[in-house]
Amino acid sequence: MKNCIGKCPGLGIVLVGQRHDSHTFIRLKLRACHEVGIATFLKQLPEDCSQDEVYHVVSKLNDDPDVHGVIVQLPLPRHLNEDKVVEFVSPEKDVDGLHPLNIGMLAMGRDPFFIPCAPKACIELLLRQGIEITGSRVVVLGKSKISGLPISLLLQSHLATVSTLHAFTDNPEHVTRQADIVVSDVGNPNVVRGHWLKPGAIVIDMGATQVKDSSRQCGFRITGDVCYEEANKVVSAITPVPGGAGPVTISMLLSNTLESAKRAFRFG
Amino acid sequence: MKNCIGKCPGLGIVLVGQRHDSHTFIRLKLRACHEVGIATFLKQLPEDCSQDEVYHVVSKLNDDPDVHGVIVQLPLPRHLNEDKVVEFVSPEKDVDGLHPLNIGMLAMGRDPFFIPCAPKACIELLLRQGIEITGSRVVVLGKSKISGLPISLLLQSHLATVSTLHAFTDNPEHVTRQADIVVSDVGNPNVVRGHWLKPGAIVIDMGATQVKDSSRQCGFRITGDVCYEEANKVVSAITPVPGGAGPVTISMLLSNTLESAKRAFRFG
Structure with a gap:
């Protein structure tokens, strides 16, 4: 290069x-x-x-x-x-979008220098599938700084009605079952079961946990938060793990970097 | 002075x-x-x-x-x-706590220079009443930058399960009825009715709209978002308007200013 x-x-x-x-x-x-x-x-x-x-x-x-x-x-x-x-x-080079200034702009529905990659991937996945975000009921499971929190913020600025669930939420399946769109960022393999989901819901699984697997040469496999087999019978769309939201998230990093370079070439 | x-x-x-x-x-x-x-x-x-x-x-x-x-x-x-x-x-003098950097820190559960006055007032009201925030189901109606948005963020960082509702939310009364704590920041007089509320819920009314009132010398009165008479029969605690969250919000401005002065005197 x-x-x-x-x-x-x-x-x-x-x-x-x-x-x-x-x-x-x-x-x-x-x-x-x-x-x-x-x-x-x-x-x-x-x-x-x-x-x-x-x-x-x-x-x-x-x-x-x-x-x-x-x-x-x-x-x-x-x-x-x-x-x-x-x-x-530097907030102007923060292509992960995690600087507090960028998170603040995102929260306030203003244009941050960069939208964090995980939420940007969620929106991209939803929009490309033609899924209506405005007015939809969204449950985000997890509120990590990297993923869950900015996903809630971005979906909210896209006018979804967002409920953010976490370890202290009582009876999370009850709230989750009301959601049109479920985004999971818990990091706990298979925690979201089929009966947690409303029939026809859209599920984006951001979880990616290494679990031991002696049948693999490397000794492990990557598993999502959602019990895919159960969920797949209930929902209208679901991202698999691996191969779902992860690669799209990486694409968003490329997209942010390209965007930043364009800005620099334009103004530099 | x-x-x-x-x-x-x-x-x-x-x-x-x-x-x-x-x-x-x-x-x-x-x-x-x-x-x-x-x-x-x-x-x-x-x-x-x-x-x-x-x-x-x-x-x-x-x-x-x-x-x-x-x-x-x-x-x-x-x-x-x-x-x-x-x-x-300057973020270091932003006693309203509305600078994107301070909002970003608030969102990320870190210590901003200042917590915005309206959310700080909410927390103060809840804590002084000994109301458990951790794990409680909270509905925040409205997502204004000054009030609704930072209230959602602060309650979330206090480990409440927060749902943020707004103009595009379908059937808001359904979600509101599930909440242990309801914070309203809509600016629409009496929009929250008694049947929207779970028996025993806690209600903080941040609304303060001027409505015409020919019986008053000034020609208007200040009205909250919540239909007080209806709500008061259902809930376990509610802030009136005027005289409820408003004065506490102003106190928080004083508190932030004092905090900032102490910092300056200490380091200045």
Whole structure:
């Protein structure tokens, strides 16, 4: 890609430590970038690096004119202040859309620099299927900063009636059964059963948990939050795991990076 | 208050135009500040002022070390870009808590510089009544940037299960009837009827609409969103309008200003 640098979109990626799932996600993101011609700048730091070392790497990517998007693969090791690192990414290059300023704009129904990839993927999936969002009853299971929370915010700004459920919700199946659209981001394999769902509902499964599977060479498989076999008998559409919302989420990262590069080329 | 300046908390207030309700709100805020010993710096601008004139006034308040909080009374005249003005207030002095950065922090369950006054009032009312928020089912009617939206966000970060309803919600009474706590921020007098409410529910009425009343000398009265007489027979607690959530919201403005002054005195 070297000869494209400066002429093609560039994505800076910060990867700290040795988490297996983080390395898998980064490998998928790198492959996707290479497929579409986005230059990548991978910065790896050891598990025991300091907060300042992470700031230093992010800062260099923030300042690099060849880099149009900067992402920090989460979660970070526990000794690091993840919130502060996310806040350190320049909002104008925050293609993950997780900077508080971008989340705030999203919440307020204003145009953030970037919409986070998971909610953007949800909307894309719904719109491409021609599903009416305005006025629909949506249940979002989970309120993670990366996924559940911004999904609730984005669907709400698209005029859905959103209920956000979480670990402290009593009887979640009761509320879920009223929803036209269910988005699950719990990270608990098969927690959403068939009888939780209204007949004809639309289900987007954002869960992706590694579960042991001795029948596989790698020793595990990726499983979603929704019990697919049960749900599939009830709903009108459902995203599988793997191969559903995940790849679309990665596409949205590419889309955000491209958007940022276009802005830079236009104004740079 | 002059002799206190520099030693007491200071609130800068920007008031544009001649809206009757805005002037009423500002009068109440000024009176409350004077009662508790907060210095006020009221900057009035004419209805036809320019965006730059507003920026100029806000900027001077942002830079004034005697001013610890800056609020811009909303709504602004239509020719002004309200979002940009709100964003121009320094997040560290944004005692209304409406800057996107503060809203973003609130959404993410992190500590914003300030929690907006209306949601802070809701929480205060609930906590002082000893009402359990964690795990409760909450319906917030309305998703305004000033009130409904941040109320949903704050209650969610307090681990309530929140459903946010709005003009596009079909059959809002059905969802509302399931709620343990109902917060209404619609601005439509008496829209929430008694049969919308679950017996024993808690109701916080944030609505405050002027309706004509020829029996009053001023020609109007302030009416809430909830039909008080009907609701009062059903619920276990309800805030009246006027005299309910409104004064508590103003108290929260005082509380935020004091908090900001303490911070400034500590670090200044």
